[in-house]
Amino acid sequence: MSSFVIEASGLSKSFGQTHALSGVDLQVRTGEAIAIMGASGSGKTTLLHCLAGITRPDAGTVAFQSGAGRVDVTALGERERSRLRREAYGFVFQQGLLIPELTAVENVALALMLNGMPRARAEEYGRGWLGALGLAGMEDRRIGQLSGGQAQRVAIARAQVTGASVVFADEPTGALDSATSAEVMQALLDSTTGQGRTLVVVTHDADVAGRCTRIVDMRDGRIVGERVPGVAA
Numbered sequence: 001m002s003s004f005v006i007e008a009s010g011l012s013k014s015f016g017q018t019h020a021l022s023g024v025d026l027q028v029r030t031g032e033a034i035a036i037m038g039a040s041g042s043g044k045t046t047l048l049h050c051l052a053g054i055t056r057p058d059a060g061t062v063a064f065q066s067g068a069g070r071v072d073v074t075a076l077g078e079r080e081r082s083r084l085r086r087e088a089y090g091f092v093f094q095q096g097l098l099i100p101e102l103t104a105v106e107n108v109a110l111a112l113m114l115n116g117m118p119r120a121r122a123e124e125y126g127r128g129w130l131g132a133l134g135l136a137g138m139e140d141r142r143i144g145q146l147s148g149g150q151a152q153r154v155a156i157a158r159a160q161v162t163g164a165s166v167v168f169a170d171e172p173t174g175a176l177d178s179a180t181s182a183e184v185m186q187a188l189l190d191s192t193t194g195q196g197r198t199l200v201v202v203t204h205d206a207d208v209a210g211r212c213t214r215i216v217d218m219r220d221g222r223i224v225g226e227r228v229p230g231v232a233a
Ligand SMILES: Nc1ncnc2c1ncn2[C@@H]1O[C@H](COP(=O)(O)OP(=O)(O)OP(=O)(O)O)[C@@H](O)[C@H]1O
Pocket: 015, 018, 019, 020, 038, 039, 040, 041, 042, 043, 044, 045, 046, 047
């Protein structure tokens, strides 16, 4: 069996005249934390969205490998991709995508309820995850009553409570100061690669990337290099 959880080959994507991705190949290994870096506009978010089945590439394929077999994500319809994202993937974005009117635990439980779990059980699970991420005692606060770092931990809990095998994060620490950013990144790593799961993170932050197991560098829609943090190129 392949040790890759996601295999992308020949990905291209254009928006009008802009070639956001031009022939990208990337294999994401099970259990690794991979950072995607590059200048603004180099195609990082487009690549993340193609890998995660949010955006369909114009050319190329993305395959997802799990215990249930290999799925060609690019061949799936919108409905099936949406189901795959809900059941197998978790997402952490800069703005957290949290619902401000709901409490921390309600935000986390919602991800489970969307997959059919009854509310009481979903909230019990949610409380467990929030506790594990250092938010015990804050479960019943609304998102607006939390600091930026605390809210991002709620987003991390929400991304993972469903047992996602891959978590995709786009600038997850972009709005945080450097100390909080380091803490949030550590929480993200502990709860993903620390448990044998996989993390794909887009970041401008060298400290965030430096905590990953591998960094890929993008320029003009292509992968132009690959590094292991701490090892000179
Ligand atoms: N929905 C869209 N419509 C039109 N152009 C887009 C769209 N999404 C991305 N682009 C363009 O594609 C290119 C790559 O964008 P992308 O967001 O992937 O880059 P990025 O490396 O993530 O940038 P940043 O670091 O600024 O977020 C850019 O030129 C961008 O303007």
